[in-house]
Amino acid sequence: MGIGPGSLSDLTFRAATCLEEAEVIIGYRPYLESIVAYLKGKEVFAGRMREELERAREAVLQAQKGKRVAVVSGGDPGVYGMAVPVLQAALEKGLAVEVIPGVTAATAAAACLGAPLGHDFAVMSLSDLLTPWPLILKRLRGALAADFVLVLYNPSSSRRQGRWKEAVEVIKEGRDPNTPVGIVWEATRPGERKVLTTVGEMEKFPVDMRSLVIVGNSQTYVAGGLMITPRGYERK
Incomplete structure (x- = not known):
């Protein structure tokens, strides 16, 4: 899901709903720091740059446990974001993924x-x-x-x-x-x-x-x- 370019005022209603309903939120640490208000009460996995594949695999692992998982991407997840690695990892395990767009x-x-x-x-x-x-x-x-x-x-x-x-x-x-x-x-x-x-x-x-x-x-x-x-x- 895309959280927009940085300001919470550019977070879409659909993205905000996804964050509220998620049980697990996974993302690059600086992106998570911009949505702290949505992390309370969630299981959070914060990663570093160049750990995109690791975050995608963790998302699949958590989804296989039956949890509602949100993988955070800056801007739009399909524009130089996490949509591709998450989709690839999920397809290997036969899991369904919803891509939620954001302001790029x-x-x-x-x-x-x-x-x-x-x-x-x-x-x-x-x-x-x-x-x-x-x-x-x-x-x-x-x-x-x-x-x-x-x-x-x-x-x-x-x-x-x-x-x-x-x-x-x-x-x-x-x-x-x-x-x-x-x-x-x-x-x-x-x-x-x-x-x-x-x-x-x-x-x-x-x-x-x-x-x-x-x-x-x-x-x-x-x-x-x-x-x-x-x-x-x-x-x-």
Whole structure:
């Protein structure tokens, strides 16, 4: 189930009901810390980064005991989240799983910036932990060539500064330097901040795993401090 991008105000009614009815709640520790109000009286299993498979197996084990289990995922569980490992582990044991959607970081950050996703867009993660870097660059170039608005998750980390610089150079090759770019840090959380810049200036702003970068397409513009990608309603 997805708990949204960080603020409890973005937790859906359906997700909240799931948490209230669960007997066991399993999740990445920082995500659980954001829903403490729902953990009282529950059996809680908190995990660390890179323990996704272990959490999925624990969920299946608890479900096999007849317990109602909620596996927590930040944002939406099907967008770089826990839905895939949980479904795979459950299918092996013949268990049924309900995937409960949530507000993903892409739409949360987009709302903060204005309406940059008003037309076709491509969502990518720049983390090469699970995907080879050459494949990431291939997909990035393809999305640029197709003139998609780009939504970039996990743009950089302390270990991937060089990767981010390489990605920026690829973006510069495929976009006009004046193309609008929006960067949001800590979307919907207390420390939320944003900046509107351009492809030509985007590298001046340090990004990390808590950032989300939206690169506009050939039609994207900024007006009144808002980033907008028109869909073409005015031509109808």
